[in-house]
Structures are given as structure tokens and as C-alpha cells.
Amino acid sequence: MTDTRSIVVVVNGKRYERAVDTRQTLADFLRLDLGLTGTHLGCEHGVCGACTVRLDGAAVRSCLMLAVQAHEKTVQTVEGLAGNDELSPLQQAFHDKHALQCGFCTSGILMTMTEFLEENPSPTEAEVRAALSGNICRCTGYQNIVEAVLATAVALRDKRNAAL
Amino acid sequence: MGRGRFVDDIVLPGMYAAAFVRSPLAHARIKSIDASAALARPGVHAVLTYQDLPATLRERRMPLFVPHPTLTPRMQYALVKEEACYVGEAVAVVVADDRYIAEDALPLVEIEYESLPAVSDCKLGASPASPRAHLDLESNVVSRMISSVGDIVAAFRDVKHVFREEIFQHRGGAFFMECRGAIASYDAAEGSLLLYVSSQGPHRIKRGLLDLYDLSDTQLRVVTPDVGGGFGPKGSLYAEYPVVAACSMKLGRPVKWIEDRRENFVATHQERDQYWDMEIAVDDEARIRGLRGTLTHDNGAYTPWGIVLPWISVATVPGPYVLPAYHVELRSVLTNKVMATPVRGAGRPEGVVVMERLMDRIAREFNLDAAEVRRRNFIQPSQMPYNVGVIFRDGRPVVYDSGDYPACQDAALKAIGYADFRQRQAEARRQSRYIGIGIGNAVEGTGLGPYEGAAVKVATNGRITVSTGATPQGQSHKTTLAQIAADQFGVSIDAIQVETGDTAKISQGIGTFAARTAVNAGSSVHVASVKVAEKAKAIAAKLLDVRAEDLELRDGYVQLAALPEGAGVASDNARQIRKSLAELAVVAAGMPGFAMQDGAEPGLESIAYFTATQSTYANGTAAAEVEVDIETGRVTILRLVLAHDCGRLINPMVVDGQVMGGVAHAIGNALYERMIYDDQAQPLSTNFGEYLLPLAPDVPRIEIIHLETPSPLNPLGIKGAGESGTIPTIAPIIAAVEDALSPFGVKISEAPITPQRIVELLGDAALGRTR
Ligand code: FES
Ligand code: FES
Numbered sequence: 001m002t003d004t005r006s007i008v009v010v011v012n013g014k015r016y017e018r019a020v021d022t023r024q025t026l027a028d029f030l031r032l033d034l035g036l037t038g039t040h041l042g043c044e045h046g047v048c049g050a051c052t053v054r055l056d057g058a059a060v061r062s063c064l065m066l067a068v069q070a071h072e073k074t075v076q077t078v079e080g081l082a083g084n085d086e087l088s089p090l091q092q093a094f095h096d097k098h099a100l101q102c103g104f105c106t107s108g109i110l111m112t113m114t115e116f117l118e119e120n121p122s123p124t125e126a127e128v129r130a131a132l133s134g135n136i137c138r139c140t141g142y143q144n145i146v147e148a149v150l151a152t153a154v155a156l157r158d159k160r161n162a163a164l
Numbered sequence: 165m166g167r168g169r170f171v172d173d174i175v176l177p178g179m180y181a182a183a184f185v186r187s188p189l190a191h192a193r194i195k196s197i198d199a200s201a202a203l204a205r206p207g208v209h210a211v212l213t214y215q216d217l218p219a220t221l222r223e224r225r226m227p228l229f230v231p232h233p234t235l236t237p238r239m240q241y242a243l244v245k246e247e248a249c250y251v252g253e254a255v256a257v258v259v260a261d262d263r264y265i266a267e268d269a270l271p272l273v274e275i276e277y278e279s280l281p282a283v284s285d286c287k288l289g290a291s292p293a294s295p296r297a298h299l300d301l302e303s304n305v306v307s308r309m310i311s312s313v314g315d316i317v318a319a320f321r322d323v324k325h326v327f328r329e330e331i332f333q334h335r336g337g338a339f340f341m342e343c344r345g346a347i348a349s350y351d352a353a354e355g356s357l358l359l360y361v362s363s364q365g366p367h368r369i370k371r372g373l374l375d376l377y378d379l380s381d382t383q384l385r386v387v388t389p390d391v392g393g394g395f396g397p398k399g400s401l402y403a404e405y406p407v408v409a410a411c412s413m414k415l416g417r418p419v420k421w422i423e424d425r426r427e428n429f430v431a432t433h434q435e436r437d438q439y440w441d442m443e444i445a446v447d448d449e450a451r452i453r454g455l456r457g458t459l460t461h462d463n464g465a466y467t468p469w470g471i472v473l474p475w476i477s478v479a480t481v482p483g484p485y486v487l488p489a490y491h492v493e494l495r496s497v498l499t500n501k502v503m504a505t506p507v508r509g510a511g512r513p514e515g516v517v518v519m520e521r522l523m524d525r526i527a528r529e530f531n532l533d534a535a536e537v538r539r540r541n542f543i544q545p546s547q548m549p550y551n552v553g554v555i556f557r558d559g560r561p562v563v564y565d566s567g568d569y570p571a572c573q574d575a576a577l578k579a580i581g582y583a584d585f586r587q588r589q590a591e592a593r594r595q596s597r598y599i600g601i602g603i604g605n606a607v608e609g610t611g612l613g614p615y616e617g618a619a620v621k622v623a624t625n626g627r628i629t630v631s632t633g634a635t636p637q638g639q640s641h642k643t644t645l646a647q648i649a650a651d652q653f654g655v656s657i658d659a660i661q662v663e664t665g666d667t668a669k670i671s672q673g674i675g676t677f678a679a680r681t682a683v684n685a686g687s688s689v690h691v692a693s694v695k696v697a698e699k700a701k702a703i704a705a706k707l708l709d710v711r712a713e714d715l716e717l718r719d720g721y722v723q724l725a726a727l728p729e730g731a732g733v734a735s736d737n738a739r740q741i742r743k744s745l746a747e748l749a750v751v752a753a754g755m756p757g758f759a760m761q762d763g764a765e766p767g768l769e770s771i772a773y774f775t776a777t778q779s780t781y782a783n784g785t786a787a788a789e790v791e792v793d794i795e796t797g798r799v800t801i802l803r804l805v806l807a808h809d810c811g812r813l814i815n816p817m818v819v820d821g822q823v824m825g826g827v828a829h830a831i832g833n834a835l836y837e838r839m840i841y842d843d844q845a846q847p848l849s850t851n852f853g854e855y856l857l858p859l860a861p862d863v864p865r866i867e868i869i870h871l872e873t874p875s876p877l878n879p880l881g882i883k884g885a886g887e888s889g890t891i892p893t894i895a896p897i898i899a900a901v902e903d904a905l906s907p908f909g910v911k912i913s914e915a916p917i918t919p920q921r922i923v924e925l926l927g928d929a930a931l932g933r934t935r
Contacts, residue, residue: 002264023264032262037173040392042341043425047852050341098817101825104170104341104392132860136852138341138393141824141889142860 012080029067049135078107101139183266187248190845252430286462313553314489319454336837342392364399388665437462454489464503480515520895602899606892609779610884618688621769626746652693687774784808797919811883826889834897
């Protein structure tokens with residue numbers, strides 16, 4: 001009834017070789033097999049965005065993908081955002097701006113917005129809100145999340161300018 | 165960050181997974197259940213039905229949290245005995261190696277149902293001709309309660325102006341992002357049970373389970389780890405929890421159940437429907453003389469919270485206005501739907517919508533400005549404390565303790581530019597844009613009793629710990645409570661460890677609901693911290709041979725606060741005159757040869773259970789400006805201002821966060837969120853594609869104004885804030901939509917108001933005009 005297949009996948013810079021059930025979702029693989037429980041499941045039908053991770057750089061919904069689809073690809077989860085115990089600039093801004101309350105939606109939003117800021121380093125508020133529309137947050141009313149993303153954009157820009 | 169520890173993140177050795185078989189029909193008799201095929205599936209370890217439950221669960225129904233004399237209670241068994249009464253009611257549970265296998269086995273449990281007529285709409289259900297939600301009911305109306313203040317007959321006799329409004333309101337569900345979940349782990353050797361559960365208060369869940377299972381206090385520990393949102397419905401004791409416990413007892417293994425979103429739509433409590441039929445009597449000056457009518461409330465299939473929810477609605481209607489006479493008959497009706505229990509705001513937003521719609525009606529009838537009508541009817545600050553006369557659900561009359569309602573409304577209107585709105589509106593109309601403005605005023609009872617405790621303790625290593633039964637679900641309680649303690653100990657917030665959500669850490673607790681945590685737990689933390697600080701000073705005074713009054717707590721030390729004038733001690737020396745909290749804790753723990761302070765109990769610790777004598781009343785005004793696209797019915801919220809007064813602010817950033825989240829919830833309730841059922845009570849909106857939650861582009865920037873009228877009822881002067889964004893905010897959005905569409909004569913007496921509905925109403929109005 002269940003088929004297993006062997007996959008090789010690099011998650012947060014670490015290479016894993018695992019036998020997985022072909023029907024197992026990528027989200028469950030990350031959470032159960034690798035113990036990376038920072039990726040959350042809020043709907044399992046692709047709407048809430050809580051399960052967002054990056055697959056070869058693209059933000060994807062890990063509840064809608066199978067683990068086998070990540071074979072020979074790289075995955076980044078929220079655990080891979082912070083380097084050496086230091087929060088990423090976006091994580092730091094979330095903390096400073098009180099952009100999370102229960103924190104359940106947060107990891108997915110961080111992954112979505114990290115990709116967004118790479119592609120759009122100087123977004124307007126409306127652009128941030130549009131980019132956020134694939135992630136549901138029931139606690140915050142989004143405002144502080146928007147503030148945190150905008151503040152991060154400014155901080156990253158300043159940093160780049162200083163480096164020039 | 166993103167590294168919280170939620171129930172689903174916990175893995176216990178040897179743990180199995182559970183999945184529930186749920187009734188696919190809203191009302192049905194179970195004729196037979198055959199689990200053999202499911203049990204034969206490799207990896208399946210057990211299938212439990214009602215018959216397989218422990219004896220006490222077969223004898224006892226789920227506990228009723230809040231009884232009431234007018235209520236004929238109706239509670240469910242943990243698994244359906246023979247009659248299923250809503251889609252989603254749990255009929256059986258499958259336990260397997262993992263969730264995938266458990267779900268494979270669900271359809272293999274063969275159940276033969278006999279379909280029965282169902283009650284879907286509560287108004288139809290209230291009629292004697294309706295089928296019954298349970299076969300043996302004489303009537304679906306399980307409670308009829310009258311709330312009455314003043315001489316209502318005289319009020320209506322003495323005035324010329326009487327206006328009637330029929331208002332339908334629907335609020336959907338909580339839809340916290342983390343669905344429910346529980347892990348039960350039974351230790352047969354000890355006869356003890358450990359339950360992890362995503363809840364709003366482990367103590368109440370423990371209380372219920374103790375009764376269901378006949379366990380003694382020490383045999384059960386309930387732990388609530390991080391919680392991904394609660395908003396009310398996670399405060400209930402659900403049937404799944406004792407069932408998961410039964411699975412663990414039977415199999416001798418830990419068993420985890422995590423609700424999926426489809427289950428969440430059918431099995432987690434919601435708030436849903438209220439039909440109001442109200443009449444208001446107004447004198448020639450547009451002052452209210454009396455208000456009367458009925459509320460028909462959709463209770464769902466069972467009554468775990470009694471009539472708490474509609475009662476709060478009824479008690480909220482008077483709001484900030486002088487209401488000399490008030491008479492409402494509340495009818496709570498059983499339907500074949502999942503139970504309606506409080507969701508963020510707990511029936512208050514509905515009460516506010518009723519009163520504010522009536523205010524707008526009066527304004528229209530008298531051709532007066534909406535703000536002016538409200539001004540004429542406000543309770544004035546000089547009238548505080550003000551007895552509304554209505555009895556609240558704590559059995560006490562509603563007495564507003566403090567607040568300045570006219571000032572609050574003025575602040576909101578000033579911020580939104582109310583004075584020149586009509587001019588802006590006229591300009592917009594010249595460009596064929598339809599904008600409108602609306603006002604919502606609310607008074608919110610917060611800090612509901614009976615108490616919430618806090619234990620404050622300094623360990624012998626100097627670590628300061630605060631433990632409380634209050635359970636954070638994102639309200640940043642930890643920060644708020646740490647701050648209250650930190651103030652007394654003269655340390656930074658980080659130096660305080662806050663422990664929550666564990667029945668083993670503090671023996672009594674109620675939990676987080678009704679915006680009560682800051683008030684009750686906060687006050688308890690304050691009282692206990694003050695006691696511990698005093699104890700530390702007393703011991704230090706003895707050791708240092710100084711007066712306790714001259715000491716202060718700072719950075720983990722008890723030290724001389726200031727040098728006495730002319731003491732002749734060099735300041736360097738003075739700084740040596742101090743004791744660390746760690747040293748003092750060691751002494752307080754009892755040192756041989758050191759007598760404890762007269763009668764002082766050992767240990768640098770104290771427990772306080774702050775008991776609120778009554779609710780404390782916060783208030784707020786929301787003002788909304790919207791634009792309506794008359795082609796598509798789409799509503800855009802252009803401005804949203806919330807002026808509110810929740811007493812003394814402990815942590816403005818936390819309160820603002822709460823308020824903004826609450827406002828977004830109200831936007832959902834006003835414009836999007838709707839649980840749709842067909843006439844056989846079959847839910848049709850069971851995913852986030854069909855049930856719409858507000859998304860980032862739907863929520864405007866929210867402008868918040870704080871007024872601070874300290875509450876006289878607790879030592880910190882605080883009032884609850886958790887729901888203050890939601891409660892006043894549905895009403896002004898509805899009013900603003902109606903105002904925008906006033907050229908078309910559209911009247912709105914319902915919430916939510918969706919684009920389809922707006923187009924429909926515009927169509928009706930157009931027909932009305934051409935007719
Ligand atoms: S869990 Fe994947 S989108 Fe909601
Ligand atoms: S912080 Fe709770 S859902 Fe976003």
C-alpha cells in the first residue's frame with residue numbers, strides 16, 4: 001500500500017539521505033523525519049502559508065508537496081534563517097516590532113518575506129501587503145508584520161549602501 | 165523565533181497517533197458499527213467506540229461549565245452513544261502507528277446511519293412545528309431568560325417615537341492558526357495521567373477530566389505548551405481529550421491527536437447566528453426611553469457553556485448609553501450544528517451592533533448627525549460608578565466603574581476627520597465614488613472573576629519565577645506579567661522567568677478568557693511580588709542590622725535605598741551594605757540557628773489569588789471610513805480609528821498588538837467570515853477557500869488612541885484589553901457601508917455584509933426606486 005523511495009536532499013546546508021514513503025508530504029518529512037518542527041501546518045490545503053519553506057530558493061507550501069519532490073534539491077526552513085545563533089535581519093525586526101503574537105504563522109511568513117525582500121528590496125507598503133496575502137495571521141492584524149518587513153528593507157538597503 | 169514548542173512538536177517515546185471517525189450527518193441514529201476491517205489494517209492498534217470507553221465515560225456526559233436556572237442542559241457523551249447531533253460529532257477513534265495509517269483506517273470503520281430530520285436555522289428551530297435537534301426534546305428552546313430593567317411598559321406608552329429593527333448577525337469561528345491537539349500519556353504503574361493540550365487554561369480542563377475519570381488531584385497533570393491562538397474556543401473541554409486519554413490507558417502508550425483544518429471547521433466551537441427583533445422608544449429630543457425585544461440564539465447541539473454567550477450579548481446592548489428601561493427575552497435554541505461558545509468578543513460585538521444600528525436609525529429618523537444622537541445619550545463621567553441594572557453572568561448587576569465615554573468618541577472622531585467628512589463625501593460622489601463613515605461605541609466587562617493566581621518565588625540561586633494558571637496564546641502575558649514582577653524586584657524583564665500552563669506549577673487556575681489575564685493574574689503577580697519583596701527586605705534588615713524601610717531592591721540585591729543624612733558612611737561602604745536575593749533565599753529557606761521572622765513562612769515566595777469584586781469596564785469607540793464599489797459590491801476600508809480606554813496601560817506595545825488583531829477579526833466578521841450550512845445543517849464552508857479570513861490587503865493601517873482612566877477595582881488600575889479591538893468595530897463598518905450607499909436608499913440590518921449581498925441590496929433598492 002505504501003511505497004518507499006530513497007531521497008537525497010540538502011536541508012539548511014546539511015545533506016540527508018533518507019527512505020521516505022512516497023505519499024509523505026514534504027512538511028511531514030521535515031517535521032517528523034528530520035525533527036525540524038519550526039515548519040507549521042495550519043490548513044494542509046495550501047491556503048494559510050504556515051508551512052512555507054524554500055525549495056531551491058523558491059517559497060513553496062510544504063503541505064502541498066511530497067517529500068520525494070525535494071529529491072536532489074535544497075530546502076531552507078525557518079531553522080536555517082538564523083546564522084550562528086544570530087537572528088536574521090527580518091527575524092530581528094519581527095522581534096523588535098512585535099510582529100508575532102502566538103508565533104504559529106511566523107515561520108511561514110518569514111520564509112515568504114525573505115524571498116520577497118530578495119526579489120523586491122525596496123517595496124511599498126501595498127506591495128508588502130500583496131505579497132503577504134498568501135499567509136494568514138489571525139493574531140496580529142498584519143500591521144506590525146508589514147512594519148517589520150518595511151523596516152528590514154530599509155536596514156538591508158542601508159547595509160548595502162554602507163558596503164559600497 | 166519560529167521555534168515555539170506547540171503540542172504537535174512534542175514527540176514522546178512509543179507514541180501512537182489517533183484520528184476520529186465523525187458523523188457525516190447532522191442528525192442520525194447509529195444502527196451499527198463494525199470496526200473489524202479497520203482493526204485488520206496493519207499498523208492499527210485500536211478502534212474505540214462508545215461501548216469501548218471506560219465505565220465512567222459511558223455513565224457520564226461531558227461536564228457543563230456554567231449552569232443556569234433557566235437552562236435545560238444537554239451535554240454529549242465523549243463518543244456518540246446512539247444519536248449523532250451534528251456533522252463532526254466524534255463517533256469512534258482509530259489509533260495507529262502514525263496519522264497516515266490512522267486516516268487510512270477511518271473509512272474502514274463501517275457505520276450504518278439512519279438519517280433524521282435536522283434543525284439548521286435557530287429561528288425555524290424555535291417554532292413548535294420544527295423537528296427536534298435531539299429526538300427526546302420537547303422543545304428546541306433550551307433556555308428562555310428575561311433581562312429587565314425599569315418600567316418598559318411606561319417607557320413605550322409615554323413617547324411618540326418608536327422604531328423597530330430586525331437584525332441578523334452571524335459570527336463564524338475562531339480559526340486560530342494552530343488547530344486543537346492533545347497528547348495523553350498514561351502511567352499504569354503510577355495510575356497517573358499526563359495530558360498535553362493546546363488550551364486556554366489547563367486547570368479547567370483538569371477539573372473536568374478529574375470528574376469524568378474519578379481521578380484524584382495528584383493523578384492528573386495537564387500541561388499547555390505554546391498555543392497557536394485560542395480566541396475563546398480553546399477554553400472548552402472537548403470530547404476528544406478524555407477519548408485520547410482512554411486510548412492511552414487502553415494501549416499503555418502515549419497517544420497524540422492533532423486536529424486537521426477540516427475537523428476544525430466542523431468540530432471546534434463557533435459563535436454563529438443571532439436574530440434580534442428590537443423596538444426602541446425615543447423622546448422628542450432623541451433620547452432613549454426604552455428598548456425591548458427578543459434575541460433568538462443558535463446554541464448548536466449541546467450546552468457546554470450554558471447561556472453565557474447570548475447572555476453577554478444581552479448585557480452588552482446598553483453600552484455607554486443611558487437606558488432607563490430595557491427588556492429582552494433571550495431564547496437559546498438547540499440546532500444540529502457544532503456548539504456555539506464564545507469567540508473573541510464573546511457575544512459583545514453583536515450587542516454593540518444592535519445598539520449602534522438603532523442609534524443610526526434614530527439619527528436618520530430625526531435627521532440628526534449620528535455622533536450627536538450618541539452624545540445626547542451618553543452616560544456622563546460624573547455619573548460613575550453607573551449601575552446599568554442588567555444582571556451580568558457573574559450574577560452581579562452591571563456597574564460601570566469608570567470611563568469617559570463622550571471624550572472617547574470625540575477622540576476617535578477628531579482623528580478620523582469627522583467634522584469635514586460630509587464635504588469629502590460630497591466631493592467623492594461628484595467623482596462617482598461612494599464613501600461612508602460609521603461609529604461604534606462599546607463598553608466591555610473585563611477581568612471576570614473568580615480569580616487567577618500567581619506564585620512568585622526567588623530560588624536559592626537568585627532566580628525569580630512567576631507561575632500562573634493563565635495560559636498565553638499570543639497575548640504576551642509572559643512579558644506583561646514579567647514586567648509587573650520586575651517593577652517590584654528592580655530588575656529587567658529578562659530576569660523574571662514566567663511559567664504558565666502547567667497544573668503541576670500552581671494548583672489552582674481558571675485560564676485565559678474574557679480579557680481577564682492582565683487584570684486577575686497581573687494583580688496576583690503584583691500582590692505576591694510585593695509580599696516577596698517585603699519578606700526579602702525584612703530578612704535583609706535583620707542580617708544587616710538596618711531598618712527595612714531604608715532598603716530597596718535593585719538588580720538582584722536588597723540594599724540601602726539612600727544613605728541617611730550625615731550617616732558618616734562612605735558611599736563605597738554603603739554599597740557593601742547589601743544582600744543578594746540568592747543569599748536571602750537561602751536564609752529564608754531556613755538556616756540552622758537563624759530564627760524565622762515572627763511567624764514568617766519559610767521560603768522567599770508567596771502565592772496570591774487576586775479576587776476581583778466585580779468586572780471592570782473598559783470602553784472604546786471605533787470609527788470607520790469605507791469606500792464601496794457599486795458595480796462589484798467590494799468594500800475597501802479607507803480609515804479605521806480606535807480610541808479606547810483599558811485603564812492603566814502596562815505595556816502599550818502589547819495592548820496595541822492585541823487591539824490590531826482584534827480589529828482585523830472584526831473586519832472579518834463585518835465583511836467576510838461566514839459559516840454556511842444547508843437546510844439539513846450540512847456545513848458547506850469547510851476550508852479557507854470557502855470561508856474567508858481577512859488577509860493583509862484587507863486590513864487597513866489601524867490608528868489607535870489610548871485614553872487611561874484607571875480602574876478603582878484592582879491594585880494596578882488596569883482593565884482587560886484582549887477583545888477591545890473586536891467589540892466596537894463590526895458596527896461602524898456596517899454603518900459606513902450603509903452610509904456610503906445612502907444615495908441608493910440601501911438599509912443594512914445584518915452582518916457580515918458580503919459583496920454579493922451588497923449587489924443584491926443595491927439591486928433591490930434600484931428596483932424600489934424605479935417601481
Ligand atoms: S499548511 Fe500549508 S498552506 Fe496551510
Ligand atoms: S501570530 Fe498568531 S497567527 Fe500570526
